[in-house]
Amino acid sequence: QLGLSTKKADDFSKWYSELVVASELISYYDVSGCYILRPWAFSMWEVVQRWFDDNIKKLGVQNAYFPMFITEDVLNTEKDHVEGFAPEVAWVTRAGNSEMDKPIAIRPTSETVMYPYYAQWIRSHRDLPLRLNQWTNVVRWEFKYPTPFIRSREFLWQEGHTAFATQAEADTEVRQILDFYAGVYQELLAVPVTQGQKSDKEKFAGALYTTTVEAFIPDNGRGVQGATSHCLGQNFSKMFGIEFETEDHGKSHAWQNSWGLTTRSLGVMIMTHGDDKGLVLPPRVAPKQVVIIPIPKSSSAPEQVAAMFEQVKAFKASLESSSVRVETDYRTNYTPGWKYNHWELRGVPIRMELGPKDMDNKTVVLARRDTGAKEFVPWDQVATRVPELLEQIQADMLAKAKARYDACVETVTTWDAFMAALNNKHMALAPWADEEEVEEDVKKRSATADAMGAKTLCIPFEQPPLPEGAVCFASGKPAKNWALWGRSY
Numbered sequence: 001q002l003g004l005s006t007k008k009a010d011d012f013s014k015w016y017s018e019l020v021v022a023s024e025l026i027s028y029y030d031v032s033g034c035y036i037l038r039p040w041a042f043s044m045w046e047v048v049q050r051w052f053d054d055n056i057k058k059l060g061v062q063n064a065y066f067p068m069f070i071t072e073d074v075l076n077t078e079k080d081h082v083e084g085f086a087p088e089v090a091w092v093t094r095a096g097n098s099e100m101d102k103p104i105a106i107r108p109t110s111e112t113v114m115y116p117y118y119a120q121w122i123r124s125h126r127d128l129p130l131r132l133n134q135w136t137n138v139v140r141w142e143f144k145y146p147t148p149f150i151r152s153r154e155f156l157w158q159e160g161h162t163a164f165a166t167q168a169e170a171d172t173e174v175r176q177i178l179d180f181y182a183g184v185y186q187e188l189l190a191v192p193v194t195q196g197q198k199s200d201k202e203k204f205a206g207a208l209y210t211t212t213v214e215a216f217i218p219d220n221g222r223g224v225q226g227a228t229s230h231c232l233g234q235n236f237s238k239m240f241g242i243e244f245e246t247e248d249h250g251k252s253h254a255w256q257n258s259w260g261l262t263t264r265s266l267g268v269m270i271m272t273h274g275d276d277k278g279l280v281l282p283p284r285v286a287p288k289q290v291v292i293i294p295i296p297k298s299s300s301a302p303e304q305v306a307a308m309f310e311q312v313k314a315f316k317a318s319l320e321s322s323s324v325r326v327e328t329d330y331r332t333n334y335t336p337g338w339k340y341n342h343w344e345l346r347g348v349p350i351r352m353e354l355g356p357k358d359m360d361n362k363t364v365v366l367a368r369r370d371t372g373a374k375e376f377v378p379w380d381q382v383a384t385r386v387p388e389l390l391e392q393i394q395a396d397m398l399a400k401a402k403a404r405y406d407a408c409v410e411t412v413t414t415w416d417a418f419m420a421a422l423n424n425k426h427m428a429l430a431p432w433a434d435e436e437e438v439e440e441d442v443k444k445r446s447a448t449a450d451a452m453g454a455k456t457l458c459i460p461f462e463q464p465p466l467p468e469g470a471v472c473f474a475s476g477k478p479a480k481n482w483a484l485w486g487r488s489y
């Protein structure tokens with residue numbers, strides 16, 4: 001399977017679908033909207049999990065596991081939210097040949113699974129804060145077009161569900177978690193995001209407020225929600241009776257948060273950095289960070305080949321002792337060029353070449369996957385240069401993606417400039433009235449024959465100053481704040 005047949009700029013969605021399969025991240029599966037995560041993908045999910053899990057554990061969050069099945073009655077406890085989602089809920093109706101007298105839902109999210117037990121476990125302020133997380137799969141029978149990692153009917157995520165005695169504690173944690181989400185995207189995946197609050201229209205109906213990290217795909221001009229951290233207020237604790245005795249022997253409902261990050265994060269990284277030769281992986285998540293390729297001459301004597309292979313083994317051991325993840329490719333039945341394509345397609349950040357001249361000169365060639373730049377490194381500097389170069393690649397990938405992201409944000413104050421930005425496949429940062437009917441109106445007016453309408457992606461925490469007398473770009477009403485708008489997944 002040589003390279004890709006579709007160029008990223010020619011047909012983005014075809015390029016992406018082809019890439020995730022050709023790079024052995026994904027296999028399409030028998031059930032529509034479901035995908036197999038192969039080791040090259042799962043290993044990256046494990047890096048994300050490890051980093052996020054270590055961080056929430058430092059906060060005092062504990063992992064647990066709750067059942068995936070929900071009875072109809074229990075699912076309908078939060079009826080007014082679930083009814084909007086009802087079409088997405090998958091049900092078990094039969095076991096073997098016998099119909100169930102009551103169908104059982106497969107969890108699309110776990111509030112209704114967990115909170116009845118929170119109500120049992122939380123009686124006193126001493127039982128607070130209760131902070132649990134679970135790493136699970138969830139099922140949502142989406143009808144929108146499925147896309148590997150980005151939208152699937154089953155996906156992996158973590159869902160955190162925390163309960164506090166006071167709103168202040170909940171507010172603090174919402175932002176701590178959101179900062180971790182920004183860290184997953186920017187520090188691990190080298191993907192820039194904007195942190196902000198969702199509008200009342202876009203927030204989770206059950207939440208008091210929703211905060212979000214918003215990514216963007218310049219190639220198709222679409223925003224994509226990266227992860228979400230909700231403050232639920234006392235909405236769910238009143239629904240589920242999660243009450244506690246306060247220190248002064250009064251009664252109060254708990255203040256809750258819930259927060260989630262999914263395997264969608266990998267899809268955003270692939271879309272952001274991939275090119276026409278394949279994946280370009282940020283070193284911090286790359287399953288293998290360096291691939292060492294010996295290049296013996298066909299006329300090399302056996303002892304020369306053996307010496308070369310020995311040297312490769314020595315480099316592998318030395319780099320692995322510095323926790324560098326090393327692949328080696330000794331295959332003699334493939335040409336160097338074929339091997340270069342193979343590992344470029346898989347996005348390995350650094351290729352180390354070792355040929356006959358390198359054996360004579362005691363050098364290696366390091367080739368960067370992100371820029372293609374090559375450099376000669378003396379053998380005795382390999383152990384220090386490789387980790388340094390990996391960090392440089394990580395930083396450069398984020399900087400490049402950040403520059404591109406920022407170039408896609410147009411600050412606008414008029415409708416025409418807003419539409420021009422959207423038609424430029426850009427986002428628009430615009431002053432607005434912060435009213436739901438404005439969003440409804442913009443969604444309709446900005447829809448074109450071949451592109452959906454725009455929505456608010458978030459109200460960025462970092463707000464530009466609002467000029468005196470500024471008006472809403474869409475309604476002309478007095479502007480309340482700046483929102484980031486875009487077409488989105």
Ligand SMILES: O=C1CCCN[C@@H]1CCCn1cnc2cc(F)c(F)cc2c1=O
Nearest residue numbers: 082085088089108109159204258259260
């Ligand atoms: O977004 C998160 C973070 C992790 C925990 N859950 C919250 C809210 C999830 C909002 N949501 C999202 N999607 C849903 C789909 C359904 F089919 C359904 F029955 C319910 C929901 C639903 O409540």
Ligand SMILES: [Mg+2]
Nearest residue numbers: 085088140142
């Ligand atoms: Mg949904």
